[in-house]
Amino acid sequence: MNAEVLRNEFPMLVAGDKEAKPLAFLDSTATTQKPASVIDAMDDFYREHYSSVKRGVYRLSARTTEAFEKTRKDVAKFINAKSEDEIVFTRGTTESINLVAWSYGRKFFEAGDEILISGLEHHANIVSWQLVAEMKGAKIKVIPVRDDGDLDLSKLPELLTPRTKMVAVAHVSNSVGTVNPIAEIIATTRKLAPQAKVLIDAAQSSSHIKIDVQKLDCDFLAFSGHKMYGPTGIGVLYGEYDVLDSMPPWHGGGEMIKNVTFEKTTYADVPARFEAGTPAIAEVIGLGKAIEWLNNVGLDNIRKHEEQITQYALKQLAEIPQVKVLGNPKERGALISITLDGIAVGDAAMILDEENVAVRSGHHCAQPVMDRFGVDATLRLSFGVYTLERDIDRFVAGIKRVVRLFA
Ligand code: PMP
Numbered sequence: 001m002n003a004e005v006l007r008n009e010f011p012m013l014v015a016g017d018k019e020a021k022p023l024a025f026l027d028s029t030a031t032t033q034k035p036a037s038v039i040d041a042m043d044d045f046y047r048e049h050y051s052s053v054k055r056g057v058y059r060l061s062a063r064t065t066e067a068f069e070k071t072r073k074d075v076a077k078f079i080n081a082k083s084e085d086e087i088v089f090t091r092g093t094t095e096s097i098n099l100v101a102w103s104y105g106r107k108f109f110e111a112g113d114e115i116l117i118s119g120l121e122h123h124a125n126i127v128s129w130q131l132v133a134e135m136k137g138a139k140i141k142v143i144p145v146r147d148d149g150d151l152d153l154s155k156l157p158e159l160l161t162p163r164t165k166m167v168a169v170a171h172v173s174n175s176v177g178t179v180n181p182i183a184e185i186i187a188t189t190r191k192l193a194p195q196a197k198v199l200i201d202a203a204q205s206s207s208h209i210k211i212d213v214q215k216l217d218c219d220f221l222a223f224s225g226h227k228m229y230g231p232t233g234i235g236v237l238y239g240e241y242d243v244l245d246s247m248p249p250w251h252g253g254g255e256m257i258k259n260v261t262f263e264k265t266t267y268a269d270v271p272a273r274f275e276a277g278t279p280a281i282a283e284v285i286g287l288g289k290a291i292e293w294l295n296n297v298g299l300d301n302i303r304k305h306e307e308q309i310t311q312y313a314l315k316q317l318a319e320i321p322q323v324k325v326l327g328n329p330k331e332r333g334a335l336i337s338i339t340l341d342g343i344a345v346g347d348a349a350m351i352l353d354e355e356n357v358a359v360r361s362g363h364h365c366a367q368p369v370m371d372r373f374g375v376d377a378t379l380r381l382s383f384g385v386y387t388l389e390r391d392i393d394r395f396v397a398g399i400k401r402v403v404r405l406f407a
Helices: 003-007 011-017 036-049 059-078 093-108 124-136 153-159 182-192 241-245 281-297 299-318 345-354 367-373 389-406
Strands: 087-090 114-118 139-143 164-170 197-201 220-224 235-239 257-260 265-267 323-325 335-340 360-362 378-382
Touching (some): 003 011, 059 281, 093 124, 093 235, 124 139, 124 164, 164 182, 235 241, 281 299, 335 345
Antiparallel strands (some): 360 378
16 A cells, blocks of 8 residues: 555645645544545536435436445445444434434433443543433443553453443544454453443544454444545444344434324334435445445555554654653554643644644543543544655644744
């Protein structure tokens, strides 16, 4: 894999490279740039093939339905689901988690039940559970985080109880960068709390690390199209078929029914049961292209490249005494969070922006992580398939300027 060559497939980055101060885009954890093939597929759909899905006998609509359903098959294959019926299209990771909370949780959680999450979660994997826990009288428990940013799994035996109904954990933390040992967490859950279901938040791993849901043995997997080189507004919920089939609908509307009368409505089989209304058709087609693109590049190649870039960045940052890296996890995803001695990270991000270096400063929708490490905010640099050493060099030069300005 040649990242320099691949970068030419991203119109935003090609344009960015031509600016007086070239764009160093280091915010791929928030969202990735899009390759031309994804943009073109959506453009082509709107210009040449546009129609709704499932609703027409006319050929145009039949072809659109076929393209739409092909993506469902491609997603199933991408994560090695047993069947495309286990793939529900949502608006993103947030909606996927909310779907499980409001459908599975509303039916199966009872007062006194426990939902186990980790101390490294994004707000999407905290608040969604809090809302349903409050309604049902269930309790949230948290796997603690060690100083190095790894989860303290020695606490699992006491945290997993006969009342645990759901274990919901991120594959990769979006704030520290920790790659959580989800296979181990799932195996321990199966042993100590076999009644519990497991949801993996794969928002930060789906375009970085190969996932096999059958091998992993999770019940649910949630991820977002826009973080894997695809469009916004489309996400995926994988659910093991029997688990999905046990769940009631959560949104009512068209396409999720078998038969409607004013007295009684019967619901469609999964996954249609969870897809009320006209779906994000162009976005599904774009997601299909993104998966094709990812398959062509190869997730293993991407992971290798991003590991090199991450190590390169860590080495450069270690040479700046004012920089503190948040955590030192055993395995790190494609991101690094830092703080700067005596300098507000928001100020640093503004100065970096003057250099056309795009990074995120803030709590990254992970306030409990900030609390755990005793900081208000961090500066986060994050990488994708197109990130080059020269982007890191620009960031490091920018940070050195920040340090000089504030010294
Ligand atoms: N979980 C994690 C770990 C994330 O990083 C994000 C996005 N920052 C989400 C959930 C939410 O994803 P989305 O906003 O695409 O729904």
